[in-house]
Amino acid sequence: MIKRTNLDGNPNIGVYISVTETQALIPFHASTKIEEIIEEVLEVEVFRATIAGSSLNGILSVGNSNGIIVSPYILEREIESLEKAGFEVFVLPEKFTAVGNLILANDYGALISPLLSDESMELIEKALEVKVEQGTIAGFNIVGSVATATNKGVLLHPKAARKELExxxxxxxxxxxxxxxxxxxxxxxxxxxxxxxxxxxxxxTTGPELARIEEALGFL
Incomplete structure (x- = not known):
């Protein structure tokens, strides 16, 4: 299923919301309507949270079925809240805070930004329990911003090179x-x-874009 909506008027829903196969993190200010849409379309349990005192959950975290990686500036009480909700939490050992922008992952693998260190690569492999590779998409280091990945498919920036796509x-x-x-x-x-x-x-999002998204992410 695919649905069009904004987050209370804001089109940048991936900036504020982080999802896995079974769970979603949304801001405290998100409406009940968007919460219900997420539950219906993605079939996940929804939790309201902040990370590092911010509502930018999609930028400050990324995960798969095995774990969630969060900003190094996350607060201890926020870690405790996530763990209480059932998340396996791992803190990125980096100066970079926008982990959701720098990591693209599903349950089978992870593509991470060349900006991240070997130490971070090791933690990501441990947290997500997948093989990790470094690379770019359309020349961008922010691979999580310019693509969306599931266990069925990936949609990439339109200028991604054939070599990057492969x-x-x-x-x-x-x-x-x-x-x-x-x-x-x-x-x-x-x-x-x-x-x-x-x-x-x-x-x-237009009709032709929806058709491309459905095909790329394996919903057809």
């Missing part, structure tokens, strides 16, 4: 394709959230 397929072990979202936006990860059950994309 590398993503090898790394995440699912088919990949390119496209846009929200009427021509190339920041795929910022304007969408998805798992194997469905996807939620920004409200202005």
């Amino acid at each position: 590398f993503v397929e090898e790394t995440l072990k699912v088919p990949a394709d390119v496209g846009t979202i929200n009427h021509g936006t190339t920041m795929i990860g910022a304007c969408s959230i998805a798992n194997s059950n469905g996807a939620i994309v920004s409200e202005n």
